[in-house]
Amino acid sequence: MNSVVRYINDIYKGVISLWAGMRVTGKYFISPGEIVTEQYPENRATLKMEERFKGEVIMPHDENNQHKCTGCGICEVNCPNGSIEIITKKVPNEEGKMVRAIDKHIYHLSMCTFCELCIKTCPFNAITWGQDFEHAVFDRTRLTKVLNKPGSSLKKKEVKS
Amino acid sequence: MSEETIKKIILKEDEDYIINMGPQHPSTHGVLRLEVCLNGERVKYMIPHIGYIHRGMEKMAEFNTYKQVIHLTDRMDYLSAHINNEAVCLAVENALEVEVPERVKYIRAILDELSRIASHNLWWSAFGMDLGALTTFFYGMRDREKVLAIFEESFGSRLLHSFNTPGGLMHDVHPNFRKHTMEFVKYFRKKLPDYKNLLTDNVIFHNRTKGIGVMDKETAINYGVTGPSGRGSGFSCDIRKVAPYGIYEKVVFREILYREGDSFARYKVRMDEMEESLNILEQLVSDMPEEGGFTAKMKPVIKLPEGEYFQRVEAARGEFAVFIVSKGEKYPYRIKFRSPNFSNLFVLSKLAVGGIIADLVATCGSLDLVIPDIDR
Numbered sequence: 384m385n386s387v388v389r390y391i392n393d394i395y396k397g398v399i400s401l402w403a404g405m406r407v408t409g410k411y412f413i414s415p416g417e418i419v420t421e422q423y424p425e426n427r428a429t430l431k432m433e434e435r436f437k438g439e440v441i442m443p444h445d446e447n448n449q450h451k452c453t454g455c456g457i458c459e460v461n462c463p464n465g466s467i468e469i470i471t472k473k474v475p476n477e478e479g480k481m482v483r484a485i486d487k488h489i490y491h492l493s494m495c496t497f498c499e500l501c502i503k504t505c506p507f508n509a510i511t512w513g514q515d516f517e518h519a520v521f522d523r524t525r526l527t528k529v530l531n532k533p534g535s536s537l538k539k540k541e542v543k544s
Numbered sequence: 545m546s547e548e549t550i551k552k553i554i555l556k557e558d559e560d561y562i563i564n565m566g567p568q569h570p571s572t573h574g575v576l577r578l579e580v581c582l583n584g585e586r587v588k589y590m591i592p593h594i595g596y597i598h599r600g601m602e603k604m605a606e607f608n609t610y611k612q613v614i615h616l617t618d619r620m621d622y623l624s625a626h627i628n629n630e631a632v633c634l635a636v637e638n639a640l641e642v643e644v645p646e647r648v649k650y651i652r653a654i655l656d657e658l659s660r661i662a663s664h665n666l667w668w669s670a671f672g673m674d675l676g677a678l679t680t681f682f683y684g685m686r687d688r689e690k691v692l693a694i695f696e697e698s699f700g701s702r703l704l705h706s707f708n709t710p711g712g713l714m715h716d717v718h719p720n721f722r723k724h725t726m727e728f729v730k731y732f733r734k735k736l737p738d739y740k741n742l743l744t745d746n747v748i749f750h751n752r753t754k755g756i757g758v759m760d761k762e763t764a765i766n767y768g769v770t771g772p773s774g775r776g777s778g779f780s781c782d783i784r785k786v787a788p789y790g791i792y793e794k795v796v797f798r799e800i801l802y803r804e805g806d807s808f809a810r811y812k813v814r815m816d817e818m819e820e821s822l823n824i825l826e827q828l829v830s831d832m833p834e835e836g837g838f839t840a841k842m843k844p845v846i847k848l849p850e851g852e853y854f855q856r857v858e859a860a861r862g863e864f865a866v867f868i869v870s871k872g873e874k875y876p877y878r879i880k881f882r883s884p885n886f887s888n889l890f891v892l893s894k895l896a897v898g899g900i901i902a903d904l905v906a907t908c909g910s911l912d913l914v915i916p917d918i919d920r
């Protein structure tokens with residue numbers, strides 16, 4: 384007798400819990416406003432990342448192809464896994480003296496852990512985050528980038544009057 | 545493990561049927577190999593094999609400055625990355641006797657609780673999926689996305705945000721941070737009944753978890769099982785209560801304890817903790833000061849005075865502790881991480897014995913293991 388009661392009880396409880404679960408599913412089935420899926424490759428044109436999004440390290444250049452990097456090498460020292468290599472050269476300044484300038488700012492995206500230490504410690508704010516996130520490539524060497532553009536030069540400091 | 549079992553393991557009997565669960569098994573949530581010896585469907589013994597993604601974090605940390613060590617801790621328990629960061633930061637700050645601004649403590653605690661909710665939420669989704677309820681995965685992911693959106697807005701990354709730094713935070717939170725956190729708390733409160741209807745009250749789920757993988761309090765303490773898994777056995781081990789750090793002394797909250805010790809109790813602890821985290825968030829967000837900066841003044845190169853420093857925090861899966869030995873240089877002489885999952889894993893070989901193999905999946909899931917945290 385007891386087992387029969389338990390059996391019927393089990394069936395009753397099972398149906399109730401099934402109904403409760405199905406009601407949740409049904410609720411979302413009939414309310415399409417709740418759909419949150421992003422149609423990613425199709426919405427590329429309108430997709431905008433957050434302004435602080437860490438896509439990759441970039442070096443902004445102005446319209447005269449000038450950047451702010453002096454080649455001091457502080458970012459290279461601070462990077463925990465050697466993603467940055469600084470190659471400097473000597474160039475003459477206005478007075479004809481040879482001074483150090485950046486030749487190549489090499490950035491290995493494949494080794495970067497996005498820890499932000501290089502950007503935080505750069506004393507000249509020469510590098511920042513870029514928003515590009517589509518980094519898939521067929522060849523790993525393409526992830527090694529030179530951040531300063533060819534022919535670019537150091538921006539003159541504005542003299543405050 | 546009893547002496548007899550150990551003897552059996554060493555002298556493998558001919559009729560022992562040994563199979564490997566993993567390293568590529570969906571229910572181990574990573575590369576973990578469980579060597580299971582079966583007798584029919586019953587487990588005779590189980591040995592976990594770890595180290596498939598060992599990266600030598602502790603050795604690596606010896607060649608990193610204290611600021612650089614932070615980004616390593618992210619990659620241990622990636623679901624409570626922020627909490628792991630905090631442990632190292634607190635240890636360094638205590639060693640240097642730096643007082644961080646009140647606002648930083650609030651923001652850190654808010655992020656801790658958000659991480660905890662995101663982590664428990666992902667676990668809820670994956671646990672349902674382990675037991676064959678695929679639906680839960682989509683609901684859990686949907687709500688976790690809201691937390692990740694808050695993270696992304698403020699730190700630019702969703703999972704591994706090395707946002708803490710000794711002395712404070714990397715940069716200030718986004719101006720909308722407070723508003724969006726409040727919105728999330730309201731939103732998530734409304735969604736929790738769905739979780740209850742979908743899984744908590746489900747009869748099949750009860751049959752799969754009640755009385756499965758029972759761990760008593762002694763076992764929990766002996767094996768050092770902490771976090772929700774330990775609290776499901778009545779072991780009071782919430783570091784936020786036992787040894788409060790940051791702002792937690794001022795927050796009113798309840799430590800969730802269940803005494804049954806089975807998989808369902810561990811499940812209930814996590815579900816209740818999510819609600820409790822929402823309560824904590826409400827208190828913190830309304831009290832958070834607007835002014836006060838986001839970092840204390842620190843030297844550009846941090847050198848800890850000679851000595852030994854210890855700090856523990858409550859990560860989403862249990863007690864995370866860091867032990868630093870310094871010789872007065874800018875690199876730590878030695879760092880030891882105590883990760884919660886390492887201890888939580890090894891109790892599994894005790895819980896699995898005598899159960900059937902399907903229950904092993906349920907028990908393993910209910911312990912909420914993150915493999916990179918075990919291997920480090």
Ligand code: SF4
Pocket residue numbers: 440461462463464465466467494495496497498499500501502
């Ligand atoms: S973000 Fe971190 S890992 Fe990446 S280049 Fe900068 S310092 Fe190196």
Ligand code: SF4
Pocket residue numbers: 451452453454455456457458459469504505506507508509510
């Ligand atoms: S990016 Fe900044 S830190 Fe790095 S070399 Fe250039 S100026 Fe120095």
